[in-house]
Structures are given as C-alpha cells and as structure tokens.
Amino acid sequence: DTGVSQDPRHKITKRGQNVTFRCDPISEHNRLYWYRQTLGQGPEFLTYFQNEAQLEKSRLLSDRFSAERPKGSFSTLEIQRTEQGDSAMYLCASSSGLVYNEQFFGPGTRLTVL
C-alpha cells in the first residue's frame, strides 16, 4: 500500500492555458474525491466518484473543470482556460466502501496561475 499519489506536485501555468492533474488512489478503494484548498482555508469539496461513476459535483466546479475516472482506477482533473482564481492546492482522497468513509489524502498538486 503506497497511499494516494498525485502528479504533478507543483504546476505553474499562464492564464488561459489548460492543465491536467492526475490522482492514483489506494488500489482497493472504490471512492475517489477531489478537493480544493486555497490559502488559509480548509479543503472544499469539488467532486467524487464511486468506481467510474461521477456521483456528485459541487457548484464550485465550473464548466471549465472536468474530472474523469476511466475504469474506476486513477482520476484526472482538467482545468481549461485557467484563471488566477484557480490558484490553489488540489487534493485527492480515496476511501473504501465502508460505512464510515475514512478518507485518505494524497500530497496535493499546488497550482499557480500567473
């Protein structure tokens, strides 16, 4: 068990560019979550998957954001036409199907939009 991994750890991009982040969950976990954390704030829920199905999306997830989890394994989060307000830490977490839903977090991808 290597834990949840995320790639890249840091991404600097110019406004208007597209970026894509990857998350690899703990192998036996069927639920995967994306959160966004801005400076001085707690993580905010963006979306979650159960296997390959995206079951809930936050209103924070604008049309420029899209997430996928093909085959119920790794997940990608793409941001199109980045804006400076997208600068944040993007956290991925995974959990098993147990009732109490303990989530295990990855190290995050820090995005800076210039």
Place this chain on the structure above:
Amino acid sequence: AQSVTQLDSQVPVFEEAPVELRCNYSSSVSVYLFWYVQYPNQGLQLLLKYLSGSTLVKGINGFEAEFNKSQTSFHLRKPSVHISDTAEYFCAVSLSGTYKYIFGTGTRLKVLA
C-alpha cells in the same frame, strides 16, 4: 446548511503545555467527525475519528477528542505538546448518508520553545 466552525485561527502554546483546539459543527442529521493534521506542503493525515460509541476518542501522537452531542462540539486536546506538533489542524464532518467531508477553516498550532 451543515457547517464546521473552528473559532481559533491560530493557537500559540509553549512546549510541554496542554492545548485544546475547538471545533463546533452544525447538522440536523447524524455525523461522523474527524480531525486531520497538515504539515507544510503536505496532504492531510488523519489524527482521529468519531464514528459512534464512546465519546472520548484517542488518536495518534497523543491526541484525543471528545464528542459532545448537546454542545455539537468535537474539541481536540493534547496534555503536553512538542515542537513537532506545529502544524495546521482541520476538523471535518461527514454527514450520515453522504460521502463528502465538510471542513473547518483550520487552526494553526504553533508550539514555542
């Protein structure tokens, strides 16, 4: 709407002193409660969780928390802190029947020598 409040944004405390980090939540349904710690430029690590049963929960690194349903609180405590406890601490709730977490804004614990 459900919410989590961490009233103290920063808590300075001297090494070997006790500390309490406060967390209050608002929910009309049953909740599961969690405390996570975040070190600089890292993800979140689970300290402890309350699911049901005993209201006093013990976690890693000597931390404990007490669930108080009437006060809707889940305060985190440690009897004697170390320099290495300096970090950001987040309280989170997961509502029964849902899967996402709702986090508080965090408390920055700074342990002074």
